[in-house]
Amino acid sequence: MVVIQAADALRDRLAQAERVAFVPTMGNLHAGHMSLVEIARRHGDCVVASIFVNRLQFGPNEDFDRYPRTLEADRIELEQRGVDVLFAPREHEMYPVPQLYRVQPPPIADELEGAFRPGFFHGVCTVVLKLFNLVQPDVAVFGKKDRQQLKIVRGMVQQFNLPIHIESAETVRADDGLALASRNNYLSATERVEAPRLYRTLRAIADEIAEGRTDYANLEASGRADLAKHGWKVDYIAVRHGLGLRIPHPEGLDHPHLLIVLGAATLGSTRLIDNVDVVPKDGED
Ligand code: PAF
Numbered sequence: 001m002v003v004i005q006a007a008d009a010l011r012d013r014l015a016q017a018e019r020v021a022f023v024p025t026m027g028n029l030h031a032g033h034m035s036l037v038e039i040a041r042r043h044g045d046c047v048v049a050s051i052f053v054n055r056l057q058f059g060p061n062e063d064f065d066r067y068p069r070t071l072e073a074d075r076i077e078l079e080q081r082g083v084d085v086l087f088a089p090r091e092h093e094m095y096p097v098p099q100l101y102r103v104q105p106p107p108i109a110d111e112l113e114g115a116f117r118p119g120f121f122h123g124v125c126t127v128v129l130k131l132f133n134l135v136q137p138d139v140a141v142f143g144k145k146d147r148q149q150l151k152i153v154r155g156m157v158q159q160f161n162l163p164i165h166i167e168s169a170e171t172v173r174a175d176d177g178l179a180l181a182s183r184n185n186y187l188s189a190t191e192r193v194e195a196p197r198l199y200r201t202l203r204a205i206a207d208e209i210a211e212g213r214t215d216y217a218n219l220e221a222s223g224r225a226d227l228a229k230h231g232w233k234v235d236y237i238a239v240r241h242g243l244g245l246r247i248p249h250p251e252g253l254d255h256p257h258l259l260i261v262l263g264a265a266t267l268g269s270t271r272l273i274d275n276v277d278v279v280p281k282d283g284e285d
Contacts, residue, residue, distance in 0.1 A: 029182075031172050044137070049078050051086065054127040067182070112264070202276045
């Protein structure tokens, strides 16, 4: 595996590649990222992973400064998993000062995550578009844990006619259900025991819908109340349609199998997000 920091060196290295499969990350890698790498290996003869903590997707009061940076451990892990190129650009390589142009994502980017993290998807789309232009992958792999991100990136690829196929990867969970995430490292031992409640809450709502409930607002409200009772500060618990993330029809006209339940809540000082399908479907997002 080669580690490359500069755009021109990346271009030279990738000129030899037939089919590039790309996994963009912000580092501090865990088994969830490794599942993306595994998928990438099945789709390309050259696997590129990037590590770049993207300042543009952090709000002014968010954790950009304390976001865990573990480049050497990540490098070793990626090398062991058969990654061919690790692209770890420096800040100046990615962003001129200032970066005046940004991707304007669609209105859905102002809902759910976007409602609580204004500008988040401007930052994500801008860096992903830049990384796509630098790496020029044939395939890029994104995790379903960041479901809204996955949908918005898919839309960007379609609407900007980017010749890139987006593959999705199932969320990888700890045995107790907690979705793996770099921010789990912030949890204290006691919080770590409590943390899977977010997943259990979403799963319980999804199971009720699978059994025929269509009073989504009640289900969302009771999920929020249960989390709040256990000390969480809830941003949203939302039932949405899997295609396009629109709000489902209030009279339950949407097929329940197409619905998903998303949530974001803070435990102590750690904000966690997760989502589940009403009916889990491998390979679909
Ligand atoms: O999902 C992430 O880790 C980030 O949002 C991404 C896609 C690498 C962009 O910075």
